[in-house]
Structures are given as structure tokens and as C-alpha cells.
Amino acid sequence: MNRLFSFLGGSRGVWKVLRQESVVGEGLPAVDYVDLIAGQQQGAAAVWQLSGIVSNERYVQREEKQLLVQKQEGLGRVEATRAALIPIRKTAAWWNLSQDERRAIFEEQSKHIQIGLKYLPEIARRLHHCRDLSESEPFDFLTWFEFPPAHEAYFDQLVAELRKSPEWQFVDREVEIRLERAS
Amino acid sequence: MNRLFSFLGGSRGVWKVLRQESVVGEGLPAVDYVDLIAGQQQGAAAVWQLSGIVSNERYVQREEKQLLVQKQEGLGRVEATRAALIPIRKTAAWWNLSQDERRAIFEEQSKHIQIGLKYLPEIARRLHHCRDLSESEPFDFLTWFEFPPAHEAYFDQLVAELRKSPEWQFVDREVEIRLERAS
Numbered sequence: 022m023n024r025l026f027s028f029l030g031g032s033r034g035v036w037k038v039l040r041q042e043s044v045v046g047e048g049l050p051a052v053d054y055v056d057l058i059a060g061q062q063q064g065a066a067a068v069w070q071l072s073g074i075v076s077n078e079r080y081v082q083r084e085e086k087q088l089l090v091q092k093q094e095g096l097g098r099v100e101a102t103r104a105a106l107i108p109i110r111k112t113a114a115w116w117n118l119s120q121d122e123r124r125a126i127f128e129e130q131s132k133h134i135q136i137g138l139k140y141l142p143e144i145a146r147r148l149h150h151c152r153d154l155s156e157s158e159p160f161d162f163l164t165w166f167e168f169p170p171a172h173e174a175y176f177d178q179l180v181a182e183l184r185k186s187p188e189w190q191f192v193d194r195e196v197e198i199r200l201e202r203a204s
Numbered sequence: 205m206n207r208l209f210s211f212l213g214g215s216r217g218v219w220k221v222l223r224q225e226s227v228v229g230e231g232l233p234a235v236d237y238v239d240l241i242a243g244q245q246q247g248a249a250a251v252w253q254l255s256g257i258v259s260n261e262r263y264v265q266r267e268e269k270q271l272l273v274q275k276q277e278g279l280g281r282v283e284a285t286r287a288a289l290i291p292i293r294k295t296a297a298w299w300n301l302s303q304d305e306r307r308a309i310f311e312e313q314s315k316h317i318q319i320g321l322k323y324l325p326e327i328a329r330r331l332h333h334c335r336d337l338s339e340s341e342p343f344d345f346l347t348w349f350e351f352p353p354a355h356e357a358y359f360d361q362l363v364a365e366l367r368k369s370p371e372w373q374f375v376d377r378e379v380e381i382r383l384e385r386a387s
Binding site: 022023024025060074077079080081082083086117119120121122124150152153155 | 263
């Protein structure tokens with residue numbers, strides 16, 4: 022079972038970049054295409070490679086997990102020809118919080134799970150953890166979203182809601198890349 | 205700041221093996237010495253190399269964190285000439301639990317933090333996470349303990365208490381290596 026995935030930004034790939042921007046902090050070199058591969062590519066010709074691992078959920082409680090499992094759809098739906106890659110890094114202050122403090126900010130204050138649930142099943146999502154892959158990863162998380170073009174505005178709304186939340190005060194680097202399936 | 209550490213088992217090292225055993229599941233090849241290094245060693249001559257990363261705590265709540273910080277001592281104390289390396293793997297069933305279910309087993313049922321606190325500051329401890337370092341790590345955690353020889357029986361008691369707990373029903377591989385500082 023693959024848990025490790027990499028995003029390769031460069032001059033070719035399955036996903037064509039429509040827009041790439043730095044939301045907070047340092048951006049990423051501009052690329053025309055992004056590929057999503059299982060594992061990591063040694064000596065990749067890509068301009069950049071970002072890797073992350075699919076792991077257990079850190080904040081989701083039993084009832085929330087059941088709702089997520091019921092409502093969410095997988096990646097690779099034929100109609101989901103739009104995508105977004107959002108790499109995020111959180112501050113040291115976030116990582117120094119205790120588990121109950123992080124959960125309180127994440128859900129009781131920021132409604133991260135509740136907001137995400139509202140946009141299911143239209144927006145499919147996979148979270149990749151980078152922080153514990155090595156000592157020197159540029160981001161803590163890579164979130165990948167896939168949705169039909171008709172739901173692009175709906176996706177804008179999801180992202181805007183999360184960015185207004187108290188949790189986002191702990192985000193010190195965020196890049197957003199919008200994509201369209203090229204082939 | 206180093207977060208990634210490796211344990212190298214082989215024919216030389218700072219820590220001399222006094223005893224090595226499989227507690228549950230497959231053991232590790234027998235070695236005479238273990239070295240603890242920052243980072244990872246490429247092409248190491250060691251018999252085995254186990255790596256893990258120091259990460260944020262996953263279950264500790266604010267008040268528990270304060271107690272831990274107050275009571276715990278660091279590695280490298282001159283008098284702490286005994287050590288133990290305990291690599292552990294947990295079952296898929298554990299990782300499929302939600303955060304609140306894992307916390308309930310870990311602390312409300314098993315008193316993992318409370319038990320650990322009883323043995324501070326005599327037993328110093330560092331937990332290394334392996335699970336998200338790659339797809340194919342042989343263990344999920346490497347726990348490293350250091351203590352003065354006079355507290356060896358005290359350490360036996362700590363380990364015995366944890367192994368009797370409900371949390372340990374989710375452990376499907378565990379190795380224990382007891383060591384003495386050689387130099």
C-alpha cells in the first residue's frame with residue numbers, strides 16, 4: 022500500500038497549472054505542470070519535488086470519522102478535472118502546543134472538520150504529512166484537492182473559510198496552485 | 205536542531221549490549237554494541253540501523269505537559285550509565301482508531317503518561333517516531349531510556365506496568381535491548 026507521494030513541478034505533467042501564488046511566506050518557483058506520483062523520484066528533472074506521507078488522522082474523533090467516511094469520495098473521479106495543491110507550514114508555536122490545545126484551535130474554535138464536511142462529496146481531498154519525513158522538509162503538509170470545474174467557486178469558498186479561522190494564525194508559509202487535468 | 209536520530213547495532217559503539225530479546229514478534233539480529241547518532245549513516249557497516257524522528261507529542265494534554273517538563277531530565281547525565289532501547293510496532297487496528305479512541309486507550313485506560321511520570325526524573329526518556337519517515341519502517345517507535353544502575357529494577361517495573369496495560373494489546377512487535385555505557 023502506497024503511503025508516500027510526491028508532487029513534481031516542471032515543464033511536463035498530467036496537471037497543467039492555471040494559477041500559482043504565495044499566500045503567506047516564501048513562494049515556490051513557477052512551473053507549467055505538476056505530476057503526482059507514488060513514492061519519490063531520484064534525480065528528477067522537475068523544478069521542485071514535494072513529498073508527503075498519508076498517515077493516521079491527528080484530530081478527528083469517532084463521530085467525525087464516521088461522517089467523513091460516509092460522505093467523502095476518492096481521488097481520480099473522471100469529472101474531477103480541476104485540482105489544487107496547497108502546501109502549508111505551521112509555526113513552532115503550533116507544534117509546541119499540547120494535543121488538547123491543538124485540537125481546541127483546530128476544531129472547537131476553527132471548525133476545520135465541520136467546514137470540510139460541508140464541501141463533501143464535491144471536493145475530494147488527500148492530506149500528506151511531510152513534517153516527520155525528514156528534518157528539513159519545506160512544508161508540514163501538502164493538501165491535494167480534486168473537483169469538477171463547476172465547483173471551483175465552491176472550492177474558493179472552502180479555502181476562504183479556513184483562512185479566516187484562528188488555526189490559520191499558525192500558518193507561516195502557504196502556497197496555492199490551481200490546476201486542470203491536461204490529458 | 206537535530207530531530208532525526210539513528211541507532212546502529214554492530215560490533216562497536218558507545219553502548220555495550222547486556223541483554224537483547226524479542227518481547228513480541230520478530231526480533232532483531234544479535235549485536236554486541238549500539239551507537240546512537242544524529243541523522244542517518246549512509247552505507248553503515250552496522251548489522252542494523254533504526255532511525256526515528258523526535259516530533260510533537262500526540263496525546264499529552266496541557267497539565268500533563270507541564271508536569272513532564274517540570275520533572276523530566278535530559279539524556280547524557282553522567283550517572284546514567286545504563287540504557288534501554290525498545291523498538292515497538294503497533295497494529296493496523298491501532299492506527300485505524302480515531303484520535304479520541306487512541307487517547308482513551310493510551311491514558312484513561314492505560315495511564316501511559318501517569319505511569320511514566322512516576323518514574324521521573326530517575327529514568328530519562330526520548331521517543332523517536334518512525335512511522336512517517338518512510339513507507340517501510342520496521343517499527344513505529346523507538347524509545348530510548350537512560351538511568352543510573354541503581355535504578356535498573358525501577359526501570360523493570362516501569363516496563364512491566366506498561367506491558368500489562370490495554371494499550372499493549374495493540375503492540376505486535378517489540379524488542380528490548382539493555383545496555384551499559386562502554387566508554
